[in-house]
Amino acid sequence: MADSPNCDLKSLSPLQLFERVTEQGEKVRALKAGKAPKDEIEAAVRMLLSLKLLYKTTTGQDYQAGLPPRDLVLINNGTSKEEDEDFVDPWTVQTSNAKGVDYDKLIVRFGSSKIDTDLINRIERATGQKPHRFLRRGIFFSHRDMDQILDAYENKKSFYLYTGRGPSSQAMHVGHLIPFIFTKWLQEVFDVPLVVQLTDDEKYLWKDLTIEKSYEYARENAKDIIACGFDINKTFIFSDLDYLGTSTGFYKNIVKVQKHVTFNQVKGIFGFTDSDCIGKISFPAIQAAPSFSSSFPQIFNGKDNIQCLIPCAIDQDPYFRMTRDVAPRIGQPKPALLHSVFFPALQGAQTKMSASDPNSSIFLTDTPKQIKTKINKHAFSGGRDTVEEHRKYGGNCDVDVSFMYLTFFLEDDDRLEQLKQAYTSGELLTGELKKVLIETLQPLIAAHQERRKQVTDEMVKQFMTPRKLAFEF
Ligand code: TRP
Numbered sequence: 001m002a003d004s005p006n007c008d009l010k011s012l013s014p015l016q017l018f019e020r021v022t023e024q025g026e027k028v029r030a031l032k033a034g035k036a037p038k039d040e041i042e043a044a045v046r047m048l049l050s051l052k053l054l055y056k057t058t059t060g061q062d063y064q065a066g067l068p069p070r071d072l073v074l075i076n077n078g079t080s081k082e083e084d085e086d087f088v089d090p091w092t093v094q095t096s097n098a099k100g101v102d103y104d105k106l107i108v109r110f111g112s113s114k115i116d117t118d119l120i121n122r123i124e125r126a127t128g129q130k131p132h133r134f135l136r137r138g139i140f141f142s143h144r145d146m147d148q149i150l151d152a153y154e155n156k157k158s159f160y161l162y163t164g165r166g167p168s169s170q171a172m173h174v175g176h177l178i179p180f181i182f183t184k185w186l187q188e189v190f191d192v193p194l195v196v197q198l199t200d201d202e203k204y205l206w207k208d209l210t211i212e213k214s215y216e217y218a219r220e221n222a223k224d225i226i227a228c229g230f231d232i233n234k235t236f237i238f239s240d241l242d243y244l245g246t247s248t249g250f251y252k253n254i255v256k257v258q259k260h261v262t263f264n265q266v267k268g269i270f271g272f273t274d275s276d277c278i279g280k281i282s283f284p285a286i287q288a289a290p291s292f293s294s295s296f297p298q299i300f301n302g303k304d305n306i307q308c309l310i311p312c313a314i315d316q317d318p319y320f321r322m323t324r325d326v327a328p329r330i331g332q333p334k335p336a337l338l339h340s341v342f343f344p345a346l347q348g349a350q351t352k353m354s355a356s357d358p359n360s361s362i363f364l365t366d367t368p369k370q371i372k373t374k375i376n377k378h379a380f381s382g383g384r385d386t387v388e389e390h391r392k393y394g395g396n397c398d399v400d401v402s403f404m405y406l407t408f409f410l411e412d413d414d415r416l417e418q419l420k421q422a423y424t425s426g427e428l429l430t431g432e433l434k435k436v437l438i439e440t441l442q443p444l445i446a447a448h449q450e451r452r453k454q455v456t457d458e459m460v461k462q463f464m465t466p467r468k469l470a471f472e473f
Helices: 014-033 038-059 103-110 117-127 146-154 174-190 200-206 211-226 250-260 263-270 278-291 314-330 368-378 387-393 401-409 413-425 430-454 457-463
Strands: 140-144 159-165 194-198 235-239 307-313 336-340 348-352
Touching: 014 038, 014 263, 103 140, 103 314, 117 146, 140 314, 146 159, 146 307, 146 336, 159 174, 159 278, 174 211, 174 307, 174 336, 174 401, 174 430, 194 211, 194 278, 200 211, 200 278, 211 235, 211 430, 211 457, 235 457, 250 278, 250 314, 263 278, 263 314, 278 307, 278 314, 307 314, 314 336, 348 401, 368 430, 401 413, 401 430, 413 430
Parallel strands: 159 194, 159 307, 194 235, 307 336
Antiparallel strands: 140 336
């Protein structure tokens, strides 16, 4: 047996290395328990120590049993000592700060990169288009490998977009539109194919829903997605329950990912426990698979090397950290990512909205009157208690939900800046700010409802039919 980690070990990813240390630890325990010869135990212990050392030099962290390398782990994860840490995973977003999650800290903890002015300027140069307000205002704030996408694009190499939605209910709210509004813009300015995954399987596994119901929600949600204006010739929307069984490429990728991720790893990344059903445990492979072009042979002519760009809210990052770790080991390019902040609940930026609480957000089905009442009644205000105090001290835009919503939806930069100054100085009252938001959202939602009405079952069927898109590969 080798006494020190050999060269092969040096080429392991941090996660694989973590696995090796864990395995070796188990081996040492087994040898000791089995009362193996002393020199055999000592050799195994030496190996364990050198593996731990290699782990430390590779990741900069001490090996801790049950705790995979930090950039692959959910932040906090119950191990952090700091009490005011934010908690973010695909199911929970929690912060004690009224301004919302500290996104700069999140970038450091997740090990992603900030979308800075240089990158935004570069996107502008590459596309010849004014950057979307979500970029200008830091709503898409973090990325992985976006510069690589731009390098390739500038060299006339195409890529494709992948995003998705978990159809947990019929009711979608304005926050759910954020990734789709942005993805539509990306599709337009880069002129690339888009695949949209509807994870009806995921919602069946996680929620108290029948298969039939979640499948039905997927089709209903598809209408809202289509109503965002995607090009039918360039977009493939699929329900997992439908597409997985029919595709010749998709399931192969699922199995490849499954072979390269252990139970220990998903426990570390997603916090699964021994009592979670095996459907949940293997689900991350299903969300990973669309990151590989070979999952869509009909679109990419069987090519497996077309790079993927995933716009999503930052809470989906754990899935794609896992995907990026696996990609090189199954001979596929790592997907690039663009991360958005969370859309705040009407009650404040401390938590993500819930589709089950009708007052926590503006729904795409709300009437103009409901929009008005909800904002006036429930939108958390950064204004002062009395008009006199407000005039004297001014309001706080950092915690004011109406102002936050306007940064998402008011297109005019100058107007937004004027509102900010007027509110901060006390010149503009909360009621007046709310009125601006109401007048911004009412026509926007009405227009969405109008477009959604135009979406026929026939169109849904077309978008959801596996087919070649308007691109040659
Ligand atoms: N899991 C996501 C949700 O619950 C849905 C999803 C699947 C997704 N694939 C994606 C989101 C890719 C963003 C990007 O909403």
